[in-house]
Amino acid sequence: MKLSWVTISFFASILYLFSLCNASASGNSPLPNIVIIFADDMGYGDVSALNPAARTQTPAIDKLVDEGITFTEAHASASVCTPSRYGLLTGRYAFRSEHAAHGIGGFTPPVIEPERKTLATLLKNAGYTTACIGKWHLGLGWQTNNGKNPGMDWETGWSNVDFSKEVTSGPNDYGFDYSFIHPASLDIPPYVFLRNHKAVDADMILTTDHYPARLENTEYAWDKKHTNDLAVYWEKGVWWRQGEMSRSFRVENCLSEITKEGVRFIEKQVDENPDKPFFLYLPLTAPHTPWMPSEQSRGKSSVGLYGDFVLDVDHTVEQIKQALIRNGITKNTMLIFSSDNGAYWPQEEIELYAHDSNQGRKGQKGDVWDGGHRIPLIISWPEKIKKAASCKQLVSLTDFFATFCHLTGQKPEANQAEDSFSFWHVLNGETEKVVRESMVHHSSDGFYGIRMGNWKFIDGLGSGGFSYPTKLPPVKKGPSGQLYNMKEDVVENNNIYFQHPEKVAELSSLMNEIIEKGHIRGK
Structure with missing residues (x-):
């Protein structure tokens, strides 16, 4: 059959557009897969390769340091969970949003504005399959059983949420093709996994229906101030607030479930869409309280339960890395490790364990001092980054938006990602060139x-x-x-x-x- 010039021109145009979607800013190489492993409350000094005096051990993260770029002056845009995550995904300081500027609970409505573009939106526009697997903590559109705003009775622990109904707004409305999330931090109810906005297990009980509120040897520590008498509190760092929990949910297994789901997503993409790049945003629930390390890690560090839990975070990094290796996609995958803010690690813990989670910076999570917002940021990408390097330039988590725009050949729209500056040149070896003048x-x-x-x-x-x-x-x-x-x-x-x-x-x-x-x- 003889094709007309119109038909030939049409298919040529389609092939050209397809090539643009699958070519990086560096030339004709395919766009890389992108995986962001986002720890929760883990300090710069918890990465053993970054802290000569560290008493924590992170061999898998250390390997990323050995093969990638380490940013020594990377900072979260805020020093607590919700505003930091908002900044990462939107390229915008959270104080510009009335709702995203502070930490939120598990029943709070979405804090990302409906018209706001995210990293997932940006990458989806460039042809990526996108997924959010892990801790969300940016609000959800819960449906209730009485028509009132969602909320819970702190005296009883029960809420008015109808968990049998899908949430009306969540990650899938902000550019993510697939989501498997826990609503907030692992010490904040409700304790439930949502897959694509629907509860995996809608049969709800109270946390104290399964877990005792106290143990025989319970002793209170400095963190007891965050709980009330109805909360589960077993020892320092091992506590979570009273509230609803899926009958099948187990607090101690949350991190491993998130990790397994992340590995499954990677393998599914390789099996079903081998020629299409993917973006996996993997925000972990550790080492945020409750410190409940796996049996594999328990007792293996010299920094108590916290140090053991950091080992579990490192094990997650290793499992994701092995999934990339096993599927032959390590070379052109940008693997990013970072944290949402500094560690919650007061002076008492520094003195007790002779370990400084925030590595020689003043303060801790929540603070305006550097210990509150300076974070580990390591990027491995063998296709692009050929040898280990260090960047001392000031960088913010908000800067990923502009950097990924550069990667995919897009430009931020007006009134989007106002506080994002590209560090694409750093990934190209220009580690001495300034990224941003101020933060x-x-x-x-x-x-x-x-x-x-x-x-x-x-x-x-x-x-x-x-x-x-x-x-x-x-x-x-x-x-x-x-x-x-x-x-x-x-x-x-x-x-x-x-x-x-x-x-x-x-x-x-x-x-x-x-x-x-x-x-x-x-x-």
């Missing part, structure tokens, strides 16, 4: 700070988060904020607010401009 920090208690060059300014006194003191009122003739030279004082101990009034004024003005107007997008 705004946001604490759990609403403190703001800004980093620019060697300088860091904080608009307030105290940690603004979990470390004491959270907030201090200014004293007469005393400073009203904090200023540090991070090159000379990386632990933020010497407040030089009065010594450099011009720097305080400059950074304060810039920070307020960024908060009010947004960044002017870089090149």
Whole structure:
């Protein structure tokens, strides 16, 4: 059969568009698979390759360091779960959103705006199959049995949610083709897996119907303040709030279930869509409380249950890596390991175990100090990154959006990903080239700070988060904020607010401009 020139031109155009969707920004190579393994409350210093004094062991993550790029000044856009995840997926500071700016519960409605583009949307537009498997913590559209807003009675533990009905809004509405999620942190109810917005097991019981609230040898520690008398509390780090739980759900198996589901997704894509790239967002529930390590890891570290749980995180990285190797797709897969914020690791634990989860930075999760938001960020991609390298440039989790735009040949739309700057050049070996000139920090208690060059300014006194003191009122003739030279004082101990009034004024003005107007997008 003889084809007309119109027909030939039509098919040629289709093949050309297809080639664009499957070619990376570096040339004619196929777009890489992308896997983001996102730990929960794991500090920079918990990665043994990044902390010479670490007492935790992370051999699988260490291998990523040996073969990829390590970002030594990577930061979450906020120092707690929900705003950090919002920033990662949207390329936008969470304080720009009234609903995403703070941590949320398990029954909160979605905090990502319906019109907001995400990493999944972006990559789906480029031809990727996309999946979210793990901890969501960005709100869901629960349906209720009484027509009222979803919520729970903290006295009884029961909610008004009808778990037999699909949620009306969730990951699948934000660009993910497939989702298998736990709604929030593993110490926040409800305790249930949702597959594509539907409960895997809608037969609900209370946590205390299966787990005893206390053990015979229970002793309270500093973290008891986060619970009430109805919560399950067995020992330091092993606690979760009272609430509903699927009858088949087991808190101690949550991480392993997420890992298995992640491996299954990878293998399914290789079997069913071998020529199509995939994006797997794998946010873990560990090592966030409850610290319930597997039998395989229990007692294997010298940092108690927390250190054992970090071993489980490392084992997840190893299982994902082995799935890539087993299926022959390691070379052109971008494997990313990071965390949502700094570790919840107070001074008591540093002294008890001689281990600094936040590796020589002041503070912890929740704080505006660096310990609250400095995170491990390691990227392995054998096709592109040929040898291990280190990047000391300031980078934010929000910067993945612009970087993936660069990767796929797209441009961010107006009013999307306002706070994202591409570090594509770093992946191409230009590790000394600046990614962003400044970065705004946001604490759990609403403190703001800004980093620019060697300088860091904080608009307030105290940690603004979990470390004491959270907030201090200014004293007469005393400073009203904090200023540090991070090159000379990386632990933020010497407040030089009065010594450099011009720097305080400059950074304060810039920070307020960024908060009010947004960044002017870089090149």
